[in-house]
Amino acid sequence: MKILMLTWEYPPRIVGGIARVVHDLSKRLIKDGHEVTVVTYKDGDTPYYENDKGVEVYRVDNYIIHPNNFIDWILQLNFNLIAKATEIINKKGKFDVIHAHDWLVANAAKTLKNSFDIPLISTIHATESGRNSGIHDETQRYINDTEWLLTYESTEVIVNSNYMKSHVQGLFGLPFDKINVIPNGINLNNFTGIDRDYDFRRQYAMDNEKIILYVGRLVYEKGVQHLIAAMPKILENYHDSKLIIAGKGGMLDELREQAYNMGLSDKVYFTGYLNSKQVQKMYKCADVAVFPSTYEPFGIVALEAMLAGVPTVVSDIGGLNEIIEHRVDGMKSYAGNSNSIADSVLSLLYDPQLAANVSKKAKIKVKEEFNWNKIAQDTHYIYEQAICKTMAQKQAEQMQQAKAKKTNKAKNTEKEITNLLSFKKKHAYA
Numbered sequence: 001m002k003i004l005m006l007t008w009e010y011p012p013r014i015v016g017g018i019a020r021v022v023h024d025l026s027k028r029l030i031k032d033g034h035e036v037t038v039v040t041y042k043d044g045d046t047p048y049y050e051n052d053k054g055v056e057v058y059r060v061d062n063y064i065i066h067p068n069n070f071i072d073w074i075l076q077l078n079f080n081l082i083a084k085a086t087e088i089i090n091k092k093g094k095f096d097v098i099h100a101h102d103w104l105v106a107n108a109a110k111t112l113k114n115s116f117d118i119p120l121i122s123t124i125h126a127t128e129s130g131r132n133s134g135i136h137d138e139t140q141r142y143i144n145d146t147e148w149l150l151t152y153e154s155t156e157v158i159v160n161s162n163y164m165k166s167h168v169q170g171l172f173g174l175p176f177d178k179i180n181v182i183p184n185g186i187n188l189n190n191f192t193g194i195d196r197d198y199d200f201r202r203q204y205a206m207d208n209e210k211i212i213l214y215v216g217r218l219v220y221e222k223g224v225q226h227l228i229a230a231m232p233k234i235l236e237n238y239h240d241s242k243l244i245i246a247g248k249g250g251m252l253d254e255l256r257e258q259a260y261n262m263g264l265s266d267k268v269y270f271t272g273y274l275n276s277k278q279v280q281k282m283y284k285c286a287d288v289a290v291f292p293s294t295y296e297p298f299g300i301v302a303l304e305a306m307l308a309g310v311p312t313v314v315s316d317i318g319g320l321n322e323i324i325e326h327r328v329d330g331m332k333s334y335a336g337n338s339n340s341i342a343d344s345v346l347s348l349l350y351d352p353q354l355a356a357n358v359s360k361k362a363k364i365k366v367k368e369e370f371n372w373n374k375i376a377q378d379t380h381y382i383y384e385q386a387i388c389k390t391m392a393q394k395q396a397e398q399m400q401q402a403k404a405k406k407t408n409k410a411k412n413t414e415k416e417i418t419n420l421l422s423f424k425k426k427h428a429y430a
Contacts, residue, residue, distance in 0.1 A: 218249030
């Protein structure tokens with residue numbers, strides 16, 4: 001197949017989880033013999049075009065007109081995505097499918113679908129309503145409506161967990177069989193050849209300290225504030241522990257202030273942004289990984305920790321709740337409950353055997369259930385399904401048009417006969 005991926009982020013530009021999903025899925029589809037073209041945003045010094053080991057990546061600028069706000073910025077990006085994709089189609093021919101990732105590319109996806117008559121598949125990675133526990137202002141309403149538009153225009157919709165299937169179906173009123181659950185995956189070679197680097201570890205903690213690690217964006221729905229709030233109880237019971245928070249986001253200053261006000265400045269370390277190699281090393285240094293989200297459609301970071309062999313604690317919500325089985329291949333805590341987070345972390349710190357057992361089973365689970373081979377095959381099946389549905393719909397429309405044409409012809413013939421009889425009758429009397 002010739003596949004067009006539309007996304008606002010692709011490595012090395014990584015804003016959230018979309019970049020890694022599109023990257024890994026595209027690479028696997030290439031290995032399966034498909035042609036994948038990605039059209040995305042050009043960030044920094046990244047090239048306008050590159051062949052990323054078989055994946056053709058085209059990037060567009062977004063600087064011609066200075067936008068008033070983020071929504072205007074996104075609309076301008078979509079105009080440029082359309083222009084570039086149209087140029088590619090005119091030069092190389094039509095794609096078999098368009099795969100759009102989230103509302104940020106919805107307008108480009110809709111326009112290209114209708115302009116070139118190409119089946120559209122969309123992946124909804126998260127929703128504005130879910131991120132904000134509802135819709136509270138006009139900007140959020142606009143994003144929510146654009147998400148609905150993308151799902152409405154799509155022949156098939158992909159989500160990454162059963163939780164998201166129910167959420168999206170209820171939120172947008174989609175037919176249940178239009179929504180397909182395909183989990184995100186992870187590159188199983190991510191930690192090959194990477195061992196614990198003690199010199200790297202000593203930059204963040206002393207040898208006697210157990211590292212409790214969080215990796216991800218610093219935004220409200222990730223629940224980092226609840227993890228910091230759990231630290232007093234953890235430290236009271238296990239003094240030689242330290243919380244390492246790796247990532248950046250809008251809540252950084254607020255979280256730093258929280259740690260300072262709680263007297264935890266020497267026990268909570270904010271690393272800021274880490275590159276992929278540093279993140280891999282950090283996982284290998286950690287003793288426990290915690291992902292305390294209050295909203296999480298999937299939670300790919302949990303897969304990373306599990307694959308790295310780190311005992312993992314997640315909140316019992318969304319996709320995280322589906323990834324881990326409590327005390328079997330990880331630990332769960334009640335979402336938003338710092339006391340519960342502390343209990344799960346302490347269970348792993350106090351019981352090395354439990355930590356070893358859940359780590360071993362977690363790694364096996366990731367390799368069996370979250371590998372890209374299976375995910376790419378499932379995605380390709382959805383592409384085929386979308387093509388078949390589109391063809392069937394066209395045939396139905398053609399039959400409807402033919403039927404309408406036949407009906408109109410019959411009506412016209414009947415009208416002509418009636419007029420002829422009326423004419424004969426009139427002139428017979430004459």
